[in-house]
Amino acid sequence: MKMKAVQTAALKGFSMGEITLRPFAGDNMMVVRVEAPKGAIAPGHAHPHEQISMIISGNVRFRIGNEERVLGPGEIVHIPSQAEHEAEMLEDSLFLDIFQPVREDFLRKVEEE
Structure with a gap:
């Protein structure tokens, strides 16, 4: 087994509107560094993945x-699996989204960019 370690700011990412997502995946879970300017919105959506979000800086209305x-x-x-949710950045914000299982769609988007 080989250790995977990286500076999150250096992760390859992709954009969803004004929001930049930088995923880091293990075998069964994923952490995503989310960088978003004031006023950015992650519109209402739901997914089968269980999610936990931790704010590093800024203020976010969930x-x-x-x-x-x-x-x-x-x-x-x-954020439970299948729960409809959205986020609005009230300030420039940095946070981590943790997903289980891995969001394969995010990994594909990174490869497309």
Whole structure:
């Protein structure tokens, strides 16, 4: 077994609108560095992956189902599988999204860029 270690800012990424996503995958889970400017929106969506998001810097308004909450540095949120959710950046923001299982669609997008 060989160790995989990297600086997240150096990861190859892809854009979704104004948001840059930099995925790092293991065998069964994935971490994605998310870089987003103030005003950027990840529109409402759902996916089969369980997700946890942790804010590093900035403030992000998350909506999961009918619940809404603003999260700042050091705060974390769980998004269940198939839950409809969205995010709005209230400031320039940096956060980590953790997915299980791996989002193969994200890996394909990195290869396409």
